Amino acid sequence: MSKILERFGFTSAAKSATTPLAHGTTLTRADEEDAEARHLAQQFVGAILYAAVISRPDLSSTVRAMSHVMSKPPSNFEAARSMYCAHRILRRRGDNHENRRSTSGYIFFLNGGPISWASYLQTTVALSTVESEVMALTEAIKEAIYIRRLLESLGAAQEGPTIIYTDSTGAEALVDHPTSHRRTKHIEIRREFIKFHIGHETVKIERVSTKDQLADILTKPLRQDIHNYLVQMILHG
Secondary structure, three states, X not given: OHHHHHHOOOOOOOOOOOOOOXXXXXOOOOOOOOHHHHHHHHHHHHHHHHHHHHOOHHHHHHHHHHHHXXXXXXOOHHHHHHHHOOXXXXXXXXXXXXXXXXXXXXXXXXXXXXXXXXXXXXXXXXXXXXXXXXXXXXXXXXXXXXXXXXXXXXXXXXXXXXXEEEOOHHHHHHHHOOXXXXXXXXXXXXXXXXXXXXXXXXXXXXXXXXXXOHHHXXXXXXXXXXXXXXXXXHHOO
């Protein structure tokens, strides 16, 4: 990280930031292209992507947001870069204002440590918060299946289902008590996929309070106190 700070002109005297991206910050593409700005943005995002993928899940949401606009960096990209690369670098419906797609995120732990995480835009536009959460649950279950099969191939087959936590009562209710009508029939395949793997004890869905939902750090900029709280929860499993 020190080398990245040096490379992009930050010295040890640079002002510290306590979160990668300030709460409420929105990055959107600029109207016109700027080749120099694009080149700088691509270099910067590329430099910090490795850390976000390998060891810093708390950076994933910001890297995703910056990656989305780096072809036409906005005027506030420099502000985001400053906050992001400061000396102490440390799912929600329609949150992308350009295409209204939701952001999903998940993080998996093994023996108290994070081993897999992701932050990404959903492939289609969700028509409701419940639909967005069902889509997020589907992707999390797919990752859980992959991890379970990997561990089994290593001779460490998992006993019992993998616990997946959600703070969405609506998605949980839809899976437990499905109602077939025009508002949910278009996500029936995803719902049945979730029910199948719950029934076969591959996964188990459990409720968690919103304040303890670790995936939030992967989906959006958070207030400093919430961000720091979730970072500590991730660090200590």
